[in-house]
Amino acid sequence: MQMDERKQKILKAIVQDYIATAEPVGSRTISKKFELGVSPATIRNEMADLEELGLIEQPHTSAGRVPSDLGYRYYVDCLMDPVVLSEKEKKIINQEVVKRLDELQEVIEYTGKLVSQVTNLTSLVLKPKNRESALKKIYFLPYETGKAIMVTVKDNGTVDNSIVDIGEDTSPEELQILANIFNDRLSGSKAQDLKKGLLNEIYSELSKKRRMLDGVLGILERMFEPKDGENKERVYLGGTLNMLNQPEFKDIDKVKNLFSLFEENRKLQELLNPGDDIQGLNITIGSENPDLAFKECSIISATYHINGKQIGSVGVLGPTRMDYSKAITIVDYMTKSLTEILTNKYRGQQI
Template sequence: MQMDERKRKILRAIVQDYIATAEPIGSRTIARKFDLGVSPATIRNEMADLEDLGYIEQPHTSAGRIPSDAGYRYFVDCLMDPQVLNDEEKEIIERESTKRIQQIQEVISHTSKLLSELTNLTSIVLGPHKAKSAFGKMHFLPYQPGQVIMVIVKENGVVENHIVDVGENITAEELQKVAGVFNQKMRGYSLDHVKRSLLHEIYSELSRQRHLIDNTLDMLSTILDDSEEEDRVYLGGTLNILNQPEFKDLSKVKTLFKVFEENEPLKKLLHPNQEGLNVTIGGENTLKEFQDCSVISANYKVNGITIGAVGVLGPTRMDYAKAIAIVDFMTRSLTEVLTRRRR
């Protein structure tokens, strides 16, 4: 059995209606709502075929049909009219992107908020990859006796500050020397690379100033441990899923929210290593908690290098056309903003 034009029309009608109403749809309703020029009986026959093909299913005998994961997949791949954002939405995103923003983290968190507001879904944004981001420059500033502020500027523009213990008798000049060594040896290298290859070199360089080495050990581990830390995941609009009828069951909400508290599974959802825009539908998700959810995700870049990912998460019954359009536009905008920042 093959898909023909009429089957496609009917499948599209089912998916669109189910996305809009969240109610199973029957043959009579399709005939009434969508002008296909055939009677409910004919539609019934076609629906039986579509069910055989695995594109739709029946919650129970006397209910209408709903799309299966495969049905959504077919819809996304073949049936969907690609959508472009309306001017209002574009303007909102663009207004946001022209704001004077100080730090990359702020850009990311705004993005997350905006995504969830525009889609009415839950947004997941993966911040810049710490261990992979290149070390830029290091500075020391006085803090209080025995401690200094270590300011680290990454090449992607992120600025971090750490407070480190140095002991009371280290001098400003000595700190200068330490910073000099770090800056000279590590500039442009990712922290991953430092840890794997450069540690020895830095030590041997510093060991000429024997009494410095204990302190610098601490500093290095501060920097590197920090890079070990989870890359931050920004969530937005988690409450939006409470509006979806598929989550009127509290226990579902609970398991989902529990996963939201952990970073690792969320990262996985975004396929941060896959290029381009990805649509993952229902059971295609590897995590069982998300098997009735779909995820639209895409990467953002700085200077052509992928540094993070954004996505939206919602029930499989989501408005794919709109969500895809928004995620797509958003990653482009984000890539542009971040690249612009670096001049």
């Protein structure tokens, strides 16, 4: 059996109506709402075929039809009408993002907020991953007796500061010597490398300063290992409450399951990057998802880039019965927009 044009039209009608109403769609409804020029009986015949093809299913004998995951997939791949954003909507997205460009954290959060508001779904935003970075420069500044401010510059441009214990007997000159040693030796090395080679050299210069040195190295080490804080990859969620408005989540147990999963960041990351290599838009529908817990959900995600390098992702999560065309358009536009804005901002810089 093949999909002819009429079957396509009927499937499309079923999906669209079901997306809109969340109720199983009957043959009569289709023949009334959509102008196909055929009677309910004909549609019934076609629906039997569609069911045989696995594209739609019946909750029970006397109910209408509901799209299967496969049906949604066919709809997404072949039938969906593209949605275009109005210039106004585009402007809002761009302006709001640009407004917050100074603070990366804010961009992330706002992107999520925006996406979830527009789609009425839950948004997922993967924070840009700090790439492997190496130390470039160290400065010490006076703080209070026995302590100094250590300012570090990494080769990706980030600047951090922390307080180190230097003991009361360290003179500014000694500190300067230490900084010089670091700066001479470290260009481009990672913390681990530092520790091995550098220790002897510095010990010979400042034999008494062992405690202080350990402090400095400790801080450096912590700075480079991926921690809970800034450096770790993390998915930010927005509009999680929107899920509660979906009729498929009127059951409290489902909500509990879903929200529990929301707290497992690792799973969310897998969700956002079903295949790491795939460029562009990614759509995972229902049971296509490896995790059973999401078998009633679909995820649409896309990556954004700076200077051609993949940086993070934006996605939405909703029930399988979601407005795919709108969601896809938003996610697509959002990532393209982010890519453009960020690439503009960091033009030519290595990230």
